Amino acid sequence: DQQVKQNSPSLSVQEGRISILNCDYTNSMFDYFLWYKKYPAEGPTFLISISSIKDKNEDGRFTVFLNKSAKHLSLHIVPSQPGDSAVYFCAASGGYGNKLVFGAGTILRVKS
């Protein structure tokens, strides 16, 4: 069973607009969530994380929102830039540093 789901395989956004990537999870034991960005032929690069004791974390153009009751998190990128075009993975763990459970990824394409 997929414990972390990214239901949108791809997303296309105009440069300068907001990109919203979504992620749902089923395991209520997850208490730490991360977003990674991946370019072809490279490993995943850490973007931003959030603990379950928070509902929002912001870092520059990137903001992650967590809705525990809905078991849903989202990544907002504002403003989107062509260099943001990549695959974005949502990941969750049952504690700091524990093994990560990943979603299948969303391909983001930012058009200039």
Next chain:
Amino acid sequence: GAGVSQSPRYKVAKRGQDVALRCDPISGHVSLFWYQQALGQGPEFLTYFQNEAQLDKSGLPSDRFFAERPEGSVSTLKIQRTQQEDSAVYLCASRGWETQYFGPGTRLLVL
């Protein structure tokens, strides 16, 4: 500072051949993870080390897969008698405080 490095970056193996994949974690990182990523999927957990101790190997798909980290730094993932279904990208990650940082991966193709 230097990130996580992995070698080789690409490996082509004939079915039945043994392979060894190497991971050099970020210096000082105690925890090390191996993941397997199939095409079009997210990474899936294989095994986890804290220093030289392998604390979780629940994700290893079969007894053909073996990992070690004898001195608590460099780790090797070994796959014996490779099969076509072993073809994937193998990712290594090391953890400092909270976050896992990934290497570039080794792309394994078994023919």
